[in-house]
Amino acid sequence: MPIETTLAFAAEPAADAELVAIPFGPDLAPAVELPMPAGALLAHYEAKGEPGEVVDVPVAMGEGVRRVLLYGTGDGTAPALRKAGAAVARRAKGRRSVSVAVPPTGDVAALAEGALLAAYTFSIGKGGTKAVEEIVFTGGEEKTLRRGEVVARATALARDLVNTPSSVKTPAWLAEQAAAVAAESGLGVRVWEGPELAEFGGIRAVGQGSVSPPRLVSLSYAPEGAGTHVVLVGKGITFDSGGLSLKPTEGMKTMKTDMAGGAAVIAAMSALAASDVPVRVTGLVACAENSISGTAQRPGDVITQYGGRTVEVLNTDAEGRLVLADAIAYADAELDPDVVIDVATLTGAAKVALGGTIAAVYATDESLAAALLAAGEASGDRLWRMPLVEDYRDMLDSDVADLANVDRKMTGAAGSVAAALFLREFTGGRPWAHLDIAGPARAGADDAEITKGGTGFGVRLLLRYLGA
Numbered sequence: 001m002p003i004e005t006t007l008a009f010a011a012e013p014a015a016d017a018e019l020v021a022i023p024f025g026p027d028l029a030p031a032v033e034l035p036m037p038a039g040a041l042l043a044h045y046e047a048k049g050e051p052g053e054v055v056d057v058p059v060a061m062g063e064g065v066r067r068v069l070l071y072g073t074g075d076g077t078a079p080a081l082r083k084a085g086a087a088v089a090r091r092a093k094g095r096r097s098v099s100v101a102v103p104p105t106g107d108v109a110a111l112a113e114g115a116l117l118a119a120y121t122f123s124i125g126k127g128g129t130k131a132v133e134e135i136v137f138t139g140g141e142e143k144t145l146r147r148g149e150v151v152a153r154a155t156a157l158a159r160d161l162v163n164t165p166s167s168v169k170t171p172a173w174l175a176e177q178a179a180a181v182a183a184e185s186g187l188g189v190r191v192w193e194g195p196e197l198a199e200f201g202g203i204r205a206v207g208q209g210s211v212s213p214p215r216l217v218s219l220s221y222a223p224e225g226a227g228t229h230v231v232l233v234g235k236g237i238t239f240d241s242g243g244l245s246l247k248p249t250e251g252m253k254t255m256k257t258d259m260a261g262g263a264a265v266i267a268a269m270s271a272l273a274a275s276d277v278p279v280r281v282t283g284l285v286a287c288a289e290n291s292i293s294g295t296a297q298r299p300g301d302v303i304t305q306y307g308g309r310t311v312e313v314l315n316t317d318a319e320g321r322l323v324l325a326d327a328i329a330y331a332d333a334e335l336d337p338d339v340v341i342d343v344a345t346l347t348g349a350a351k352v353a354l355g356g357t358i359a360a361v362y363a364t365d366e367s368l369a370a371a372l373l374a375a376g377e378a379s380g381d382r383l384w385r386m387p388l389v390e391d392y393r394d395m396l397d398s399d400v401a402d403l404a405n406v407d408r409k410m411t412g413a414a415g416s417v418a419a420a421l422f423l424r425e426f427t428g429g430r431p432w433a434h435l436d437i438a439g440p441a442r443a444g445a446d447d448a449e450i451t452k453g454g455t456g457f458g459v460r461l462l463l464r465y466l467g468a
Helices: 038-044 078-091 108-118 142-163 171-185 201-207 260-270 320-335 348-354 366-379 390-396 415-424 459-466
Strands: 006-010 019-024 054-061 064-072 097-101 134-138 188-192 215-221 229-240 280-290 302-304 310-312 339-344 359-363 383-385 432-436
Touching: 006 142, 019 078, 038 054, 038 064, 054 078, 064 078, 078 097, 078 108, 108 134, 108 142, 142 171, 142 260, 142 459, 171 188, 171 215, 171 229, 171 260, 171 280, 201 280, 201 302, 201 320, 215 260, 215 320, 229 260, 229 320, 260 280, 260 339, 260 459, 280 320, 320 339, 320 415, 339 366, 339 459, 348 359, 348 415, 359 366, 359 415, 366 383, 366 432, 366 459, 390 415, 415 432
Parallel strands: 006 134, 019 064, 019 097, 097 134, 229 280, 229 339, 339 432, 359 383
Antiparallel strands: 054 064, 188 215, 215 280, 302 310, 359 432
């Protein structure tokens, strides 16, 4: 569900404010004057002013007593204020309102972003403590804080899409959500289905075992005067059973989230106009359910991807690369992009290598890689660059087709690298980056602005890269 917490702005806290949050830094000096010996109080609590640190005290304000949260701001950078905002929002859960004094310096957009993202909840018929209803920021520039709100609400949209159960989230449903986003955000939209997907052999093959047919979605944003054209490609596997190469039960439990890359693309596209992004952007989301039935593709099948390249399917659980390959090949042949970036929960190997908070990035262009790494650090969606090892390319040779979809020797080695090398075959030599977000796309627990379940990883990164 969308973030239900609203933002408001005021010159100073209301006299009847239910809860007031006041920042302080490592020097233990609150940024707003308090009617109390703040330094002694903070020293008593051994407060250091670190981001995420909160000291909760009763303070006489006017004729009454209010609860005041002294929240640490650290060095005032975006990561610090993101964490600070999240800490305040979590402390204010269940309350009608919290008044938050904005630090006089630092990346305050991140403060709003962190607070709203920490207030995100998703439930179906379940009660529990609700997020704070309203956050009132005092001080700070409203335009800057609103920028953080735009990013947070886009990220929350991705979380909603990821967290929706696959009993609801069919390929058709995901395409409908994308079309609704397009209508709300002023984007162009096109959806391929049925016979229109005839040339998209990868998407059709992956989806042919399901009663819910596949879709390909295109969202387009073209601001006046834009020169550079960036194509974003998202994996939209609405549920991944592994196909006939069946996953174990435990491996399937989180597979409603296997369309997190597609969700990131849809959500990032939703915020382009509101963020005044100056470049042309096309978002492609390849939607399919990888299921089992008498019509499912089989190990050993040979399929024809968009553009004519043939692929021997040795493992039906390596399906994400097949739908991405179609979309990437289409982008190369029909859209003439300057840059192609794909986003996908592609391999467990990436999670093994980098854990649950950092995504892998592979790139054929040095400047593109550097820009994405910088955007990741600034946005909180961190990346680590991985190598496109040329020595591993022959692992994908097939005896009967142009390519195999996995290591033909079935060694299981370098699975994330092999997947990236497979996708590179369809880029036409254009500047391209592949983000394998299998680790950070989902979280097992709340942590700062991250909430349990779908994280919306990639939205903030893509918006920062595109100039939001």
